[in-house]
Amino acid sequence: MPPSVPGRDAEPPGRRTPESSRFPKLRLDRGTGPDDPPPPVASARFPDAPPTAGPATGAPASAAVPPPRTEPSAGGIVETTERLHRRPFVPDRPVVTLAQPDTRAVAATRPWRLALRPRPRAAAAAACLVLGLGLIGGAATGSWLTGEETGDGARGAFAVAGSLWHSTPVDRFFPPTVDGTGAGPGGADRTWTRIAVAPDSGCQDAFDPLLRQVLAPAGCLRLLRATYTDATRSHVTTVGLLFTRADAAAMGVLHSRFKDEGLDRRTDLLPRPYAAKGTVAAAFGDAQRASWTISVLTDAPVVVYAVSGFADGRTVTEPQPAADALKAGATTAPAQAGLGNEAAGLADRVEAALRRTFASATEKPS
Structure with a gap:
């Protein structure tokens, strides 16, 4: 109680x-x-x-x-x-107001937590960098898949032309029959029939040693050759397409050298024929070379050449360039026989077929 x-x-x-x-x-x-x-x-x-x-x-x-x-x-x-x-008596209670927290103390006591938080600007810059690299890589990959160069259209066409040798049928380069309207002496018509196609190979033994040395800076990627005969089967002509490893600048330098130094007219710089066994060109060797032509292209990494001779195997002691044999008043044996017309006519038409081929290959669909 x-x-x-x-x-x-x-x-x-x-x-x-x-x-x-x-x-x-x-x-x-x-x-x-x-x-x-x-x-x-x-x-x-x-x-x-x-x-x-x-x-x-x-x-x-x-x-x-x-x-x-x-x-x-x-x-x-x-x-x-x-x-x-x-x-206890509390006379006056203090007035409490809420203010923004002081983060300096937090930063001093827990610096590692603040360090782990990326700054917004740095994160945005990193994201832009990754996106930019992805776009660049995607554009480069697309160009590689479509076979296009990163430069202008001329460089793209040049590269495409250099790769045609392994994807183009032989009949596109060397048609079975070539029509030479007005290609003979005095503007006479000519028709050439293909009698042999050489296996694609390197450039070994395809040129005289000195000519091989002149062509060496351009490199030898692949050599394609075919031999034709005329309607009378008295002349034989070998046409060749040398696909080089050179770029457009190197091909321009080689073209200028041939033109300025007259290398396409020297008798010690002759291409060799392809003598196919069992054909009328079986006896077509180095001694039977009568006329020739060499053309260094600048819009494609290709050297086009042709060399002609007699189908009966006769020896020619003074071969003559096709450009000289085509001149009016030429009295040499190759000029009188029209062998200059054979070499120049076939080379021109094979080169034209080559240009049509890589023009269609580089043509973009509309």
């Missing part, structure tokens, strides 16, 4: 209200008689200092407050009042 508080728990029996009779340990702090003090105002219900005894009790002021207790009260009301009485 909690100790009674003088002046507060003592109450005449005749003045008990129904509530106090039902709950004897509870006392409502409200006036029940004329001698009781009036109820406190709302702000004084929980005073900051212990209450003093009222005049009805007659007890001194020091006896109005019970001593501190360490155990809780059974009724709970008195203990709760004591704890409220003991609460």
